[in-house]
Amino acid sequence: MTDRILFMGVDGGGTKCRVRLRDRQGERLGEAVGGLANLYQDLEAAIATIHATMAETMGQAGLTEADRRFIHVGLGLAGAVTDETTGAVSRALRDFASVNVDVDAYAACLGAHDGADGGIVIAGTGSAGLALVDGRRHWIGGFGFPLGDQGSGAILGRSALRRAALSLDNLIPSSPLLEEILTEFQRDRDGFADWARHALPRDYARYAPRIFAAAAQGDPYGIELVQDAARAVSRLARELLARGAPSVALVGGLARPLAPYMPEDLKVHLIEPKRDALDGAIMMARRAVGLAGWSA
Secondary structure (H helix, E strand, C coil), X not given: CCCCCEEEEEEECCCCEEEEEEECCCCEEEEEEECCCCCCCCHHHHHHXXXXXXXXXXXXXXXXXXXXXXXXXXXXXXXXXXXXXXXXXXXXXXXXXXXXXXXXXXXXXXHHCCCCCEEEEEECCCEEEXXXXXXXXXXXXXXXXXXXXXXXXXXXXXXXXXXXXXXXXCCCCCCHHHHHHHHHCCCCHHHHHHHHHHCCHHHHHCCHHHHXXXXXXXXXXHHHHHHHHHHHHHHHHHHHHHCCCCCEXXXXXXXXXXXXXXXXXXXXXXXXXXXXXXXXHHHHHHHCCCCCCCCC
């Protein structure tokens, strides 16, 4: 039991769910990581993961379900784009003092600029851009894997596998990267095609690290694909700057490996995130009760 006001931030996406608990002064009381929590992909499973990860975080702080009424929650969640999904999350967490649900990019942008104006380009399994300028939101991309996600891990991986398929039919020259991929599938055309029929964006995205490694080793397709991703992310960043963002932070799993490939003239406008998406979500929770920032 506690008589303190507490703030919990939740960052949920297609790969994992992270939860952090802070007190009013900003002291971290607990933090946990759970499975995927993308509302668009599986609403019920995402809510179950959020519940479980929140409970683990509370347990670290010695809290029980009875303490929920003292905790204000901010959630930045992938797929929180309709009243149906955000309403379902709010209802599931109705025992908490307050619940503020928004998309994951909003929480990430708040955190990256410590609540001030600025933009972010998310380059992870998917990609999107968001700028917060004078109280307005400016969205770029975010159309998902079928229509968008340029410069993302999913598109990067799919592009590599497409080249591997062309190489398998001798339509383009091979390379060490493509041979590594084809060897993984035992050069089995049917197995390769069957995998692709069932693959999700995160399945393609898991190839991103080896593509960056191949680029570093001089593989021609590795270099080509990484440069393509950097150009796509650069276009998103430039558009956010054009819409008034004073600076842009790259966030997500590809942010650091892509940084060296960014154009020199753009690098002067790129910043390191000041806080992460979890603290951005905590800012959401604090704003709901009239408090600024992530700590006292």
